[in-house]
Amino acid sequence: MKNIAVIGAGTMGNGIAHVFAQSGFKVNLIDISQDSLDRGMSTIGKNLDRMVSKGVIEEDVKNSTLGNITTFTDLKNGVQNADLVVEAATENLKIKLQIFKDLDEICAANTILASNTSSISITQIAAATQRPYKVIGMHFMNPVPIMKLVEIIRGYSTSNEVTQTIMELSRQLGKTPTEVNDYPGFVANRILMPMINEAIETLYNQVAGVKEIDTVMKLGMAHPMGPLQLADFIGLDICLSILNVMYDGFKNPKYAPCPLLVNMVMAGKLGVKSGEGFYDYSESRKAEKVASQFS
Template sequence: MEVKTFGVIGAGQMGGGIAQVAAASGLNVIIMDVSDAALEKGIGLINKNLSRNVEKGKLDAGEKDAILGRLKTVTTLEGLAPCEYVVEAATENEALKFKIFEDLDRICKPGVILGTNTSSIPIGRIAARTKRPEKVIGMHFMNPVPVMKLVEIIRGIATDTETFKLTWDLCVKFGKTPAEANDFPGFIANRILMPMINEAVFALYHSVGRKEDIDTVMKLGMNHPMGPLELADLIGLDTCLAIMETLYDGFRDSKYRPCPLLRKYVEAGWLGRKTGKGFYEYK
C-alpha cells in the first residue's frame, strides 16, 4: 500500500513533531485530538518550529507554507478514515491506547497500518485489541521529533514483513534513522535509559548529591548533552514513572522499582517542563 495520507493521534509535543516531519516529507497529514484548543496549540507549535527554521536559513518561506498547507485537523477518530497509515501518540496510558486501537480497527480500511509511538507498552498487547495484529507495529520517535534522528521500530509477535518494511521506509522518508527492536518491555531505548534516570533520582533521594551535581557529573563525566534529571523534566516525570512501572510489571525485577521520590513528585503534579516544575523550576 502506498502511503499518501498519514494520520497522527495527538497534537502534543510528540504528535505535533511526528505530524511536522511527515508533512515536511511531502505527505498529507491528518492530526486528531480531542479539542480544537489542543489542535490549535499543536499547529501553533509546528508553525513556531518552522518559523525558527526559516530564520536560520534552513527552510524558505514557501516551503514552510507548503508544509502547513499539508496539515488538516480533526476532533474524532472517524476523521482519520482516509489515511493509509495512522500512528498513535497519545498519553502513555495502556487503557487509553487499547480503546484507541479498538476504535481505529473499526474505522480504518482493511490493510491500513496502525502504528504506536508507545515508549514501553508491549506491541503484542496493543495488537491483540484489533482484528489486524499483523498490521500493528511500534514506531517510537525520540523527543524532540524534528531534531532527533532515531526511530525505534518494534515488531509485535504477529507483525508481518510488509508492515515492517513500509514502516522502515517511511522513517527513512521522514529523514530519520530507523533501528529495529524486539517486543520486550521498554524496547531498547527505555530499557537502558529509564533505569539510568531512575538511579539518578535515587541518588538525589539518598542525598548522594544535589540535583545540579548529579547532572554535571553525567554531562561532563559521561559526555551526555543533558543530565538525567534535566532529561526527566523534558520527557515528563509522569511518563518516566509510567515506563518504570511497565518495566517493573514486565520483568518483576527489583532493579526496575520506581524511586519513591519520582512517584512523590508525580503525585504532587510536579511533572517537569510541561507543568513548570519538576526537579527544576521553569518560568
C-alpha cells in the same frame, strides 16, 4: 503511501505530524480537543519559523508543510483515507487499547496501525484488533523534528512486509529506523529509564545535589543533558509510567521507581510541563505566556 493520520496533538503528535508534512505527506492531525489542535498547530508554526530563521528551510517549505496538515476532532473523519495511522495519545494502556479497537473497526483493511508508545507492548495493543499483523510500533524521539532515531517495534504477529514498509517510510522522513523486538521498555527506555531512576536515587540518598549530578553526567560522560534535567524534559509522570511498565513486565526490583519520583508525581511536580520538577521552570513559563500575547 500518501495519506497519514496522527492521533494526538501534544508534544509527540504535533512533532510527528510536522515531520510527515514537511516530507510531503498529507497529514490529518486528530485530537478530541480543538484547543489542543490549535496549540499543536501553533507549536508546528513556531518550530517552522525557527527553522526558517536559522536558514534550515525556506519560507515556501514552511508554507507547504502547514498546507499539508488538516485538523480533525472526529476520529472517523480523520482516519477515513489514511494509509497509515500513528497513535500518539497519552501513555495509558486502557486508552490505547480503545483507540486501536476503534481504528480496527473504522479504517480500511489495508491501513497500517502504528503506536508511538515508549514502553507498552505492541503485541498487547495489536490484540485489540483483528489485524495484528498490520500493527507496529513507531517510537519517535523528542523533539521529533530534530532527533534522527525511530525505534521500530515488531509485535509478535507484525508481518515482515509491514516492518519493511515502515522502515523505508522512516527513511523517507530523514530518520534512522532501528528494528527492535517487543519487550518492556524496548531498547531506548530499557536502558535510559534505569539510568534516570538511579540518578533520582542518588539525589534521594543525598549523595549529591541536582546540578552536581547532572554536571557529572554532562562533563564526565559527555551527555548533552543531565539525567535529572532530561527527566524534567520527558515528564516525571511519563518516566514513572515507563518504569512501572518495566517493573510489572520483568518483576525485577532494579526497575522499581524511586520513592522520590513517586512522591514528586503525586505532588504534581512533573517537570517542564508543570513548571517545576528537579528544576524550577516557572519564570520561563511566565515569560513564554507574556511573549505569546504579543506574537
